[in-house]
Amino acid sequence: MASGRQKSLKDRISLMFAGCGHHAGYMAWAAKLSRIYNLTSCMDSNAERAELFKKKHGFKSAYSNYIEMLDSGNRETENLSGGRFKQKAVYIASPHTFHYRMIMDALSRGYNVFTEKPITTSIEDAFKIVSESAKLKLKVGVNYQYNYIRECRKLINLTSRGRLGKPLYAIVHVPWSRESDYFDKALWHSRKDASGGGTLLTQASHSLDIAIQALAGNPVQALGITDRLKFKDIEVEDFASGIITLNNGTYINITGSMACAFEQPVRIEIFGNRGYALFSGPSRPRLKVKIKNNRQSKRKSGGTAFTPT
Structure with a gap:
């Protein structure tokens, strides 16, 4: 039983949420229906909303700073012998203007990304994201509900x-x-x-x-x-x-x-x-x-x- 549990944890994807608004609630509900995701941290510029979202959906920690949340996820993975999760990802549900910077920050730290549409607010930035994700062999998905x-x-x-x-x-x-x-x-x-x-x-x-x-x-x-x-x-x-x-x-x-x-x-x-x-x-x-x-x-x-x- 112990070995089976250990294997299931290693096969999971560590999933963080950036943005704790209306659409994020739908996605947290959907993620909990799947056994492949482990909801680790959530973040919102409104610290009180992030804390409420954490308690409602069972996240382990809440942040009001996006970079701090990403870096905390890296530390958690590095501190575990052999790495606990097969992959790590961040879901982004923020105003459109923040998408480009948030996606690039996540990619630079080794995160796969799933963002609400649009991928960004300009075609030039979209091409940069595609190029960067291909170079780093990471995935960027865009959510159309x-x-x-x-x-x-x-x-x-x-x-x-x-x-x-x-x-x-x-x-x-x-x-x-x-x-x-x-x-x-x-x-x-x-x-x-x-x-x-x-x-x-x-x-x-x-x-x-x-x-x-x-x-x-x-x-x-x-x-x-x-x-x-x-x-x-x-x-x-x-x-x-x-x-x-x-x-x-x-x-x-x-x-x-x-x-x-x-x-x-x-x-x-x-x-x-x-x-x-x-x-x-x-x-x-x-x-x-x-x-x-x-x-x-x-x-x-x-x-x-x-x-x-």
Whole structure:
């Protein structure tokens, strides 16, 4: 029994959390469902929130300084004979503007990284992260939460298995509504340098991620427009619309907004030469499928719905 327990500990991943807000709570819950993670430390600039998060989710220690937390993880691993954990990783759920520096600091200390989207606020910094992680043979993952919705996974599987025939194009629509308190509660949302963008990056990119996976291509060209239809005193867009060309000859038509009069479900439509699929959600996920010479079907997810960003 002792040898089995020792082996299981060595096979685990030491996981730290940087940021103890809303989304971090979801990820802590998910991590505890898996036996491969050992929740070691959490960190938040608000020390009281970090301490509460530690107690709620069973972390061993809490910090208000990110570098101190990373260095403490290195000391813990070094002090144990042979190393206790197979790998170490940090999950980052902080304002977008901090992602680049936090990811690079983690990589330089030997941590794999899992960050909330976006990877960073500029394409130049994103390429630097990719280059650095490859050089150090470490992994950097970006979290798009719609991947955990069962109906989104089914939508992707439909196209990968050829159920819809040859994929032709996708239509993505994110008609959401926000009021001024959305920016008042988190001022960085309104600043281009801090957030990297508005409704397209912060909200519609979740749906775009699913559409790209469903069409199984890589974007090569994008044409579009952005505007501020409702919020005139912010730097980022509250409306965006465009067409994306993928390298396999498919297209995505995407429109996202936070200026609508009221919140409406996200729609991700995939059109193939033999069928059609529609995902709507995320609060009440549904998948509707219609295949040529086949019956129409409707499926409702029994999985977890995610609160919109």
